[in-house]
Amino acid sequence: MPSCIICHLNINEHTDSFKSCKNLHLVHKTCLAEWLLHSQNCPLCSEPYSQSLIDQFKDYKDNKQKEKQAALDKELKEESIKKTQQVADKILFLKFVDSIEHLIEEEKFNEAIEILLDLYNENSTDERDLKILYLLGKANYLKGRYDMAINFFFKLVKIKYNYPDGFLYLGRSYEKLGLKDKAQWAYDRISSSQK
């Protein structure tokens, strides 16, 4: 029984569809369809396949190319949607931070704290949750709840050492409580955390 020069499996001349080059190198029709996507020559003798044979697979090739293009288009589109979404999310978060800072400026500390606590995910170390921790600390500090402020700022700098403002407010909070040594410890870390 002859075999296909592409997949090396047998070709049953009665039941399989097959083709060949001029030198009678047999190939399964399905194997040839794939092969012609890459080359128009016989893989064994490099003899070009006849144009009439190649034409028989034109639709197959066209469809494959369309599929490939469609998949590529889809991927690009998804990528661009994802990017847009990320930008929108970021803008939304910045607006949120703005509005919280505004509440803090207006000394509406409890309102700000309530909103922040609603959003805060204590298992996250995401940059956004660190910002929320910072704002929670700051609102509590300005409200005069230095113990609470210390809790939040401590949590913050434990997750991210390089957060100079966190150490600054941590120091200020300790100072307000008369804990000068601890305040100094925090102040000392403002510059070392930036290395």
Ligand SMILES: [Zn+2]
């Ligand atoms: Zn084959």
Ligand SMILES: [Zn+2]
């Ligand atoms: Zn050949």
